Amino acid sequence: MQVKSARWIVAVGLLGCAIAQASTRVLDGFDDPSRWRLQASEGAQARLTRVSGADGGRALCIAADFGAHAGSVRLSAPLALDLPPDGRLQLSSRGQAAQAQLSLHIIDEAGRRHGAHHAGRGLSGRWQGLDWWLSEFSDASGSGLVLPARSQRLELRLASASGGQAQWCIDSLALHVRPVDQSPFTPLALADTATALQQRMVDGRADTLWVSSGVKQQTVSLDLGREREVGGLVVQWAAGLRADKYRVQASNDGRRWQQLRQVNAPAGTTDRLRLGPLTARYLRLDLEDGPNWRYGIVDLLPQHATFGRSTEAFLREVGKAWPAGVLPASISDGPVRWTVLGAEAAPAPVWFSEQGIIEPRPGQFTLTPQLQIDGSWHGAEQMQVQPVAQPAGAQSRWQHTQAQLTISASTGHDAQAQPWLRVRYRLANPDASSHRYALALALRPFQLHAAGRLGDLPGGAGWIEQVAVSDAAVAINGAPALLAAQRADAAFASHFDAGLDLNLLRAAQLPQARQASDGQGLASAVMLWRQELAAGQSREWEVWLPLSDPAMTSAVPTRFTAQAVPAEGWQLPGEQGRWLVDSWQAAVVRMRAERNGPWLRTDSRRSIGAGNRDSMHIASALMRADQADAVLPWLLARIATGSTRHCPLLAHWAQLAAQAQLAGAWSPAQRQALQPWVQDSLARYQPGGACAEPAASPAPDPASVSLQLAALLPEPALALGPAQGNGGEVVQADAGAGQVAAVAPVTGVLPAGPLATSTQVPLPPGEPVSLAQRQQLWEAALALHDDSLLPGWQQWQRGQSQGLLDARQAAEQVQAIAATVVQEQADHLRLLPGLPASAWQQGQLQVPGVLTRWGRLGLQGRREGSDWVLVFAPGLQAPPAGLVLDWPFAQPPAPALVDGLPQPWQSGRLHLRSVPVQLRIALPVP
Numbered sequence: 065m066q067v068k069s070a071r072w073i074v075a076v077g078l079l080g081c082a083i084a085q086a087s088t089r090v091l092d093g094f095d096d097p098s099r100w101r102l103q104a105s106e107g108a109q110a111r112l113t114r115v116s117g118a119d120g121g122r123a124l125c126i127a128a129d130f131g132a133h134a135g136s137v138r139l140s141a142p143l144a145l146d147l148p149p150d151g152r153l154q155l156s157s158r159g160q161a162a163q164a165q166l167s168l169h170i171i172d173e174a175g176r177r178h179g180a181h182h183a184g185r186g187l188s189g190r191w192q193g194l195d196w197w198l199s200e201f202s203d204a205s206g207s208g209l210v211l212p213a214r215s216q217r218l219e220l221r222l223a224s225a226s227g228g229q230a231q232w233c234i235d236s237l238a239l240h241v242r243p244v245d246q247s248p249f250t251p252l253a254l255a256d257t258a259t260a261l262q263q264r265m266v267d268g269r270a271d272t273l274w275v276s277s278g279v280k281q282q283t284v285s286l287d288l289g290r291e292r293e294v295g296g297l298v299v300q301w302a303a304g305l306r307a308d309k310y311r312v313q314a315s316n317d318g319r320r321w322q323q324l325r326q327v328n329a330p331a332g333t334t335d336r337l338r339l340g341p342l343t344a345r346y347l348r349l350d351l352e353d354g355p356n357w358r359y360g361i362v363d364l365l366p367q368h369a370t371f372g373r374s375t376e377a378f379l380r381e382v383g384k385a386w387p388a389g390v391l392p393a394s395i396s397d398g399p400v401r402w403t404v405l406g407a408e409a410a411p412a413p414v415w416f417s418e419q420g421i422i423e424p425r426p427g428q429f430t431l432t433p434q435l436q437i438d439g440s441w442h443g444a445e446q447m448q449v450q451p452v453a454q455p456a457g458a459q460s461r462w463q464h465t466q467a468q469l470t471i472s473a474s475t476g477h478d479a480q481a482q483p484w485l486r487v488r489y490r491l492a493n494p495d496a497s498s499h500r501y502a503l504a505l506a507l508r509p510f511q512l513h514a515a516g517r518l519g520d521l522p523g524g525a526g527w528i529e530q531v532a533v534s535d536a537a538v539a540i541n542g543a544p545a546l547l548a549a550q551r552a553d554a555a556f557a558s559h560f561d562a563g564l565d566l567n568l569l570r571a572a573q574l575p576q577a578r579q580a581s582d583g584q585g586l587a588s589a590v591m592l593w594r595q596e597l598a599a600g601q602s603r604e605w606e607v608w609l610p611l612s613d614p615a616m617t618s619a620v621p622t623r624f625t626a627q628a629v630p631a632e633g634w635q636l637p638g639e640q641g642r643w644l645v646d647s648w649q650a651a652v653v654r655m656r657a658e659r660n661g662p663w664l665r666t667d668s669r670r671s672i673g674a675g676n677r678d679s680m681h682i683a684s685a686l687m688r689a690d691q692a693d694a695v696l697p698w699l700l701a702r703i704a705t706g707s708t709r710h711c712p713l714l715a716h717w718a719q720l721a722a723q724a725q726l727a728g729a730w731s732p733a734q735r736q737a738l739q740p741w742v743q744d745s746l747a748r749y750q751p752g753g754a755c756a757e758p759a760a761s762p763a764p765d766p767a768s769v770s771l772q773l774a775a776l777l778p779e780p781a782l783a784l785g786p787a788q789g790n791g792g793e794v795v796q797a798d799a800g801a802g803q804v805a806a807v808a809p810v811t812g813v814l815p816a817g818p819l820a821t822s823t824q825v826p827l828p829p830g831e832p833v834s835l836a837q838r839q840q841l842w843e844a845a846l847a848l849h850d851d852s853l854l855p856g857w858q859q860w861q862r863g864q865s866q867g868l869l870d871a872r873q874a875a876e877q878v879q880a881i882a883a884t885v886v887q888e889q890a891d892h893l894r895l896l897p898g899l900p901a902s903a904w905q906q907g908q909l910q911v912p913g914v915l916t917r918w919g920r921l922g923l924q925g926r927r928e929g930s931d932w933v934l935v936f937a938p939g940l941q942a943p944p945a946g947l948v949l950d951w952p953f954a955q956p957p958a959p960a961l962v963d964g965l966p967q968p969w970q971s972g973r974l975h976l977r978s979v980p981v982q983l984r985i986a987l988p989v990p
Contacts, residue, residue: 091143091153092237093117094124100141104128106679107701108135115233118156118191123235125159126222130230133411134426136223136520139234143170143218151241153196155220159187161230163427165223165522168196170215177219178203181516184222184230185527185585191235195341197373202516223520225426226411249288249366251347256282265364273302278357286347286364291316293343295372299335302360306330309353312337314344321348326583330561336382337561338584340372375525375584376515389443390566392421392430392510394524401451401859402512403458403650406657407475407483407627410611413657414485415512418451418857419444420460420471423512424485424609427522429540430510431609433489434569436502437466441570453854455649456629466499468492475611478621483611486624491595492602502553503605504592506565507531507538507545509585517860527585531557533578537618538589547620549606552591560586630656631689636884637899637907637925640846647849648881650856651874652689655682658871659694678872680716685875687720688882690913690920692729695720703738718745719917726919829889832973833897833950841898845880848873882914886921892945893918901952904932904987918943927987934983947976955988 104110109129117123161184169179255262257277264272312325383391401418415423422431452459457474470490515524538546557580565588631652634645858867884898909925922937951972959966961984
């Protein structure tokens with residue numbers, strides 16, 4: 065059929081739930097690329113090319129280069145379409161995207177986004193249909209799609225959590241509607257030998273079986289009666305008569321066969337095989353070898369399509385009989401509580417769960433601990449688990465009457481500046497008697513979160529195709545994954561058909577294999593250490609995980625510098641102040657963890673169109689938090705790659721550049737290259753987002769500035785060329801970041817204040833801060849902290865998220881807390897506007913640095929008898945109208961002492977025309 069003759073259907077019309085028979089509707093043949101819009105995330109390069117299609121017509125290819133860091137590319141177009149609950153979208157696809165994720169999103173009339181995902185490794189060089197079942201779409205929270213729904217736009221997304229290049233070619237988008245066939249399978253069986261017994265394989269009885277004659281190689285087939293959608297096959301073998309090597313094939317006509325699986329060395333008496341989803345009439349097992357001279361099959365049970373639509377669905381089905389905790393929350397859809405660790409030069413942040421489960425690299429594996437006490441295995445589910453807040457790392461404590469396990473993780477760098485994750489496991493015996501223990505670490509092919517829960521992050525099942533383990537190291541997919549400081553007492557590797565890691569760990573005898581291959585990506589490895597501890601004794605083990613992609617050394621680092629804790633030294637008065645300080649540090653850590661090489665990684669759940677807005681808020685908050693070193697590489701890259709040409713963004717980049725200069729972040733060479741451009745950019749910006757014409761003397765163009773900055777960039781390959789395609793015609797190459805946001809007007813040559821956030825309490829310009837407004841500012845900062853979670857921790861349960869989920873939220877928290885310390889006005893700074901009267905009576909105040917457009921504000925406050933003493937650190941220039949402090953109490957104030965000289969309050973306001981060294985105010989008597 066020549067499907068290319070079908071043009072884009074803007075409104076497919078009501079395909080309603082009343083459709084009683086199968087139907088297919090072609091929505092787009094991709095003949096006209098002009099209706100599609102291509103966008104790339106910051107730091108990524110993408111282009112769209114036209115190539116030969118699946119049926120001889122034309123198709124489109126998305127070619128993306130993400131460099132060494134995470135990124136995404138999306139292709140979108142209008143699509144008005146009613147979505148039948150029993151429908152599926154099919155997209156002909158081919159390409160190379162082994163490290164990427166493919167997503168299809170539909171956006172409804174209210175702008176809500178619903179999507180489904182495929183692993184890019186499923187693409188090949190030939191055209192094949194990718195199915196997207198509408199019943200499996202989920203929204204941004206991970207909840208299921210509520211039908212009926214109508215789409216307004218359709219979006220294809222190609223995302224990589226670890227960088228690299230990818231290509232996705234697309235053709236013939238079609239909507240298929242077919243009632244789900246859940247009728248029982250009634251197959252006929254056909255065997256090469258013992259044909260009189262062959263129907264026993266499909267009679268569904270546990271007390272009958274087929275036993276072959278003594279021929280090693282023979283075939284068993286099933287005729288399903290008609291073409292059926294099949295998701296898998298369950299093979300129940302007779303005891304001692306199983307095959308340990310066989311192939312599974314499928315056919316529609318009984319003559320041409322397609323191999324689906326090669327099964328080698330399975331364990332147990334039941335094989336659960338994911339085969340689909342596929343459509344077939346015939347299934348065939350080619351039995352090749354076994355431990356006996358014949359084979360015995362109790363039952364061959366075909367499974368419906370839902371059994372094999374995804375790896376996650378398959379695991380949920382087969383895991384119903386497994387003990388609790390064998391399947392992680394990412395598969396069982398259980399609650400997840402986690403925090404984030406970051407390391408400079410790492411391609412992605414590290415995720416650390418409340419249970420001490422660690423995800424060092426997106427899309428690959430997690431490291432899961434298990435503890436044995438006197439022969440009985442325990443996971444986090446059998447322990448009392450307590451997460452610990454640590455700005456420099458993460459910690460989880462397992463409590464048991466006979467054991468205490470503390471799991472501590474921190475990131476840092478070795479002597480060659482390569483990023484590493486160090487994890488320590490400290491086991492203590494709190495009991496009065498001695499006990500025998502074993503600590504097992506399982507490298508599992510799972511992720512921390514469910515698939516589709518965090519957008520561009522893969523989630524769900526990871527991918528371990530090959531694993532090799534020794535007493536001191538584990539390699540996954542050919543690359544070092546873990547190094548142990550102490551040699552393990554036992555170790556093994558396994559593929560899925562031979563058993564899942566934690567099930568094998570509980571077996572009477574551990575497997576002996578040290579290498580495993582799994583075409584499903586479900587291989588695993590376990591390392592185990594044994595120790596007997598007397599009462600009160602303890603023992604510690606340490607493992608190291610490389611966080612960079614290049615091949616690492618085979619030895620643990622001899623020198624390790626832990627990641628510095630940003631924003632140390634903060635102190636705000638009272639118990640609530642302590643929570644705000646912890647939240648400040650956690651928020652800064654969260655934003656720094658979102659560093660994506662020279663870029664600032666934006667929230668993976670948001671659309672690319674929000675990238676500029678999110679980056680503005682994140683960069684402004686980092687600068688406000690005196691973290692210019694985190695913003696500087698990103699800002700240099702933005703200028704050098706010409707991303708600052710858009711007028712509405714011009715002032716923002718110039719503001720950040722000027723703020724970085726005030727913070728002393730620029731080197732002399734950088735300052736010389738950038739200062740003319742900064743001054744011209746600020747002078748040209750006008751309210752409303754317009755730009756004035758350049759002055760008579762030509763203004764420095766960003767392109768010329770970029771040449772001067774070439775030698776100053778942190779990475780030499782920022783200005784990436786177009787991603788390599790397949791020789792097709794280039795039709796579009798748009799790497800823009802979508803919509804932009806206007807910024808506040810700029811006055812003078814120094815930058816205006818940070819972008820406002822929705823969580824800040826607006827204060828009228830020039831008006832004194834009332835006591836009620838003080839309390840509002842304080843409470844607005846506290847409102848961003850979830851009392852049920854530790855600072856920096858996040859929670860996901862039943863499709864809902866809590867806590868500091870992404871860097872944008874962290875930016876809002878930093879801005880809200882900073883607003884309690886200082887607020888910028890047009891010509892003056894307001895000091896401590898959000899510190900309520902109760903806070904002045906408690907504790908101490910220490911603010912190492914909040915960056916303003918007049919320099920760095922550093923404060924120390926302390927009680928001295930009935931006085932409050934504020935000491936100002938150097939680094940702040942007096943604004944034109946000086947510093948302003950509004951009296952924070954209801955009682956009238958006594959004169960203040962400014963550097964030892966009395967100064968009266970004027971209508972409850974203290975004006976400081978210059979920055980003092982010390983300010984002393986008398987607190988009222990309670």
